[in-house]
Amino acid sequence: MGCHTADGxxxxxxxxDLKILLMGNPNVGKSVVFSKLTGMEVMSANYTGTTVTYxxxxxxxxxxxxxxxxxxxxxxxxxxxxxxxxxxxxxNEASADVVICVLDATxxxxxxxxxxxxxxxxxxTVFALNLIDVAERQGISIDVEKLEKELGAPVVPxxxxxxxxxxxxMEKTWExxxxxENSITDLTVTEEERWQKVGKIIKQVQNVEDRHPTFLEKLGxxxxxxFPGLPIAVFVLMMALGVVVGGGKGLxxxxxxxxxxxxxxxxxxxxxxxxITEGITYNILVGEYGVLVKGIEWPFALILPYVLLFYIVLSxxxxxxxxxxxxVLVDATLRRLxxxxxxxxxxxxxxxxxxxxxxxxxxxxxxKERLIVSSLVALAVPCAxxxxxxxxxxxxxxxxxxxxxYLISFASIVIAGTILNKVIGGKIxxxxxxxxxxxxxDSQALLKxxxxxxxxxxxxxxxxxxxxxxxxxxxxETGMLNAVSGYVAPLTTGWLGLPSEATxxxxxxxxxxxxxxxxxxxxxxxxxxxxxGSVVALFYIPCLSVLGVLIKEFGIKISLIIGVSTIVIAFxxxxxxxxxxxxIGLLF
Ligand SMILES: Nc1nc2c(ncn2[C@@H]2O[C@H](COP(=O)(O)OP(=O)(O)OP(=O)(O)O)[C@@H](O)[C@H]2O)c(=O)[nH]1
Ligand SMILES: [Mg+2]
Numbered sequence: 001m002g003c004h005t006a007d008g009x010x011x012x013x014x015x016x017d018l019k020i021l022l023m024g025n026p027n028v029g030k031s032v033v034f035s036k037l038t039g040m041e042v043m044s045a046n047y048t049g050t051t052v053t054y055x056x057x058x059x060x061x062x063x064x065x066x067x068x069x070x071x072x073x074x075x076x077x078x079x080x081x082x083x084x085x086x087x088x089x090x091x092n093e094a095s096a097d098v099v100i101c102v103l104d105a106t107x108x109x110x111x112x113x114x115x116x117x118x119x120x121x122x123x124x125t126v127f128a129l130n131l132i133d134v135a136e137r138q139g140i141s142i143d144v145e146k147l148e149k150e151l152g153a154p155v156v157p158x159x160x161x162x163x164x165x166x167x168x169x170m171e172k173t174w175e176x177x178x179x180x181e182n183s184i185t186d187l188t189v190t191e192e193e194r195w196q197k198v199g200k201i202i203k204q205v206q207n208v209e210d211r212h213p214t215f216l217e218k219l220g221x222x223x224x225x226x227f228p229g230l231p232i233a234v235f236v237l238m239m240a241l242g243v244v245v246g247g248g249k250g251l252x253x254x255x256x257x258x259x260x261x262x263x264x265x266x267x268x269x270x271x272x273x274x275x276i277t278e279g280i281t282y283n284i285l286v287g288e289y290g291v292l293v294k295g296i297e298w299p300f301a302l303i304l305p306y307v308l309l310f311y312i313v314l315s316x317x318x319x320x321x322x323x324x325x326x327x328v329l330v331d332a333t334l335r336r337l338x339x340x341x342x343x344x345x346x347x348x349x350x351x352x353x354x355x356x357x358x359x360x361x362x363x364x365x366x367x368k369e370r371l372i373v374s375s376l377v378a379l380a381v382p383c384a385x386x387x388x389x390x391x392x393x394x395x396x397x398x399x400x401x402x403x404x405x406y407l408i409s410f411a412s413i414v415i416a417g418t419i420l421n422k423v424i425g426g427k428i429x430x431x432x433x434x435x436x437x438x439x440x441x442d443s444q445a446l447l448k449x450x451x452x453x454x455x456x457x458x459x460x461x462x463x464x465x466x467x468x469x470x471x472x473x474x475x476x477e478t479g480m481l482n483a484v485s486g487y488v489a490p491l492t493t494g495w496l497g498l499p500s501e502a503t504x505x506x507x508x509x510x511x512x513x514x515x516x517x518x519x520x521x522x523x524x525x526x527x528x529x530x531x532x533g534s535v536v537a538l539f540y541i542p543c544l545s546v547l548g549v550l551i552k553e554f555g556i557k558i559s560l561i562i563g564v565s566t567i568v569i570a571f572x573x574x575x576x577x578x579x580x581x582x583x584i585g586l587l588f
Contacts, residue, residue: 026073049363122185337417
């Protein structure tokens, strides 16, 4: 699904290309600067650890090509964490021509400490003093000229999200490129000496006005205390749910379904009918299950409205800085599952798509945490597309079943997390998530982010879904479905109590999570069957792309264990619900 960071695209760096490192503390706006300078779309969000692996992009300026590298943010260069090691490796080995070090103007002291550490590596460095707009609102003013003098390097004030100062930043970068006069490598400075220097500079350049905290600052602090933080959290999550579920339903009924069913599908059907009017090919293309019928209706009319609204809500929550605050509130609860509160971020991302959620766990403090969160997301967190499918299947029929599926999902996260916490060795580190400023997200940045994600969904989901539907049409038309259904009948019709055609969902569910649900739409199921089918689909095997990331991050063995466990759990719990449900049905 379209939510990955643009990492790992290896651009070829030629000898004459300039190498520019983009560095800084976490959450200071590096990725925004990167996107603006290179025109490449990378994810940015208002919490630490958005960028977990470096990204390269190209800048062309004054007829010279530069390769800009977005390095993950770190608080220091002590090589105590994997991200820091990456950063140090770049400084040592990338033979960079220049470093752009981004500073958060609202947090100058800590950022200057990092700035000095970068300078100790002796590379020409230019500083972007970012988030000047927020600093101004907080009554912080910084004397840029004095700061330049103290650092002996250019400092450019910027508001990256609004492009302010970025042209000047480029000019300055090109000016000092390769100019090593002012920079001397000195890796002997002690922590204490550095902090003393920072203190001196701060006294010289920063002035903080005494003033009342703004509404956002007060709200940001209140959100952290159990009261009123918890009621606010409930309110925020209910609103989010309302927008996605209610809004999605409205959008689907008013726009997406009519558009697809009254215009797009008939359009394709008319065209195809010019050439053929019956037979297998006709059925595979535009028959009841045709690629150009369900293959368009399912992803665009049923799923897209929910995915779109989910991304609107997620992007807003991300850029506002609310998620880390939620992390503080749920810290004690999540600790019982073996992970600290900061992991609420990948969990919530998982409700969109498990792929970026699992990659995002790289910001977690320990391997144990990464593994627990990734397993739980793969097992029991439905992605936005699957949520859309659940609503399509259950929304009209029974809100109670829909709610039950999500309750079962929650309960199994708690149970599985508790078990994993006991089984997997290792301890839980303290929560390192920093609380960012609460911001009113910039509307343009927000729109762009939503667009990137929705576009990604359309590209990455549409093709597999069409292939899935094509495959479904093929196996149904050729009688293969009946043959396979016969083999697994003891499981599907016996243990799970589903009609034998439900086999199709199990076959397609391997491709994408929502495809485990959507075929059930056509089967006329009883309420109990709906619940059983949905629960099986919920737990059943993470989709192909998720398996891919699991293998990449944890290796084949662990991914196999996760994959097999999810299938076993799906059939076990689904069957149990069927058996108990049927038994209770018999009693009454
Ligand atoms: N108001 C304001 N917000 C900004 C500015 N620059 C960046 N932001 C916001 O600050 C947040 C952090 O930006 P990112 O680019 O993700 O930060 P990063 O330094 O890449 O963070 P990591 O990848 O976690 O190290 C995002 O929500 C941005 O929209 C700015 O100049 N003004
Ligand atoms: Mg970043």
